[in-house]
Amino acid sequence: MKIGLFGGTFDPPHHGHMMLAEHIRVECELDQVWFIPVSTPPHKKRSDMSSVDERFELVTVAIRSNPHFHVSTIERDRGGRSYTIDTVKQLKEEYPAHEFFFIIGGDMVESLPTWAGIEELVNLITFIGVNRPGYSPSPVYKDHLIHIDFPPIDLSSTDIRQRVKEGKSIRYFVQDEVAEMIKESRLYGEGSGT
Numbered sequence: 001m002k003i004g005l006f007g008g009t010f011d012p013p014h015h016g017h018m019m020l021a022e023h024i025r026v027e028c029e030l031d032q033v034w035f036i037p038v039s040t041p042p043h044k045k046r047s048d049m050s051s052v053d054e055r056f057e058l059v060t061v062a063i064r065s066n067p068h069f070h071v072s073t074i075e076r077d078r079g080g081r082s083y084t085i086d087t088v089k090q091l092k093e094e095y096p097a098h099e100f101f102f103i104i105g106g107d108m109v110e111s112l113p114t115w116a117g118i119e120e121l122v123n124l125i126t127f128i129g130v131n132r133p134g135y136s137p138s139p140v141y142k143d144h145l146i147h148i149d150f151p152p153i154d155l156s157s158t159d160i161r162q163r164v165k166e167g168k169s170i171r172y173f174v175q176d177e178v179a180e181m182i183k184e185s186r187l188y189g190e191g192s193g194t
């Protein structure tokens with residue numbers, strides 16, 4: 001089976017994530033996409049990040065309606081900083097018959113040279129990269145990166161959190177169930193979305 005691994009902080013998962021995963025699944029003829037919420041992101045430093053359990057729950061409800069989408073606990077279970085090289089090695093060992101790809105947006109394509117063990121990692125897995133508004137595709141590792149055009153979606157989890165803080169509606173920015181969970185759990189501040 002061809003599996004697209006889609007790692008992220010997903011705080012929260014938004015429609016950009018869902019559109020990207022579905023677009024890549026179809027374009028690259030993947031059998032499944034496995035969403036992998038990070039335990040601690042390797043590069044991001046945020047003191048107000050939701051817990052990995054909360055982010056895992058948000059992803060679980062966000063992907064529920066798509067039979068090709070799954071969520072993995074691999075990084076939650078491992079804990080600590082979620083280096084992709086560790087995840088890829090572990091998954092290749094557990095599922096030797098699967099062919100894995102790693103899906104990333106333009107910001108992550110740009111940051112690839114700084115990833116832990118990147119020289120080894122690019123020989124273990126092929127990346128699938130898309131454009132993202134504000135980021136230009138990097139010429140590095142192009143032999144290990146399949147570039148897929150993606151309709152620019154200028155949306156980020158940061159935007160969603162900011163809207164919630166400001167008491168603005170996040171309807172149609174995230175799935176209804178995700179918006180409900182944000183409200184119920186009072187994530188991201190007093191407004192918690194409408």
Ligand SMILES: Nc1ncnc2c1ncn2[C@@H]1O[C@H](COP(=O)(O)OP(=O)(O)OP(=O)(O)O)[C@@H](O)[C@H]1O
Nearest residue numbers: 008009010016104105106108132153155156157158
């Ligand atoms: N609008 C988008 N277009 C293209 N790629 C995206 C988009 N949003 C997220 N991604 C990609 O999805 C993956 C996971 O992203 P992440 O969960 O960090 O979301 P984010 O919106 O970038 O979050 P934050 O605003 O908190 O940094 C990354 O590879 C990122 O590049």
Ligand SMILES: O=C(O)c1ccc[n+]([C@@H]2O[C@H](COP(=O)([O-])O)[C@@H](O)[C@H]2O)c1
Nearest residue numbers: 007008009041042043082083084115116
């Ligand atoms: O392994 C690394 O050094 C590394 C550095 C930056 C990002 N990543 C992975 O890229 C994915 C997206 O990261 P982020 O910060 O956008 O949530 C997520 O799975 C991270 O573990 C991995």
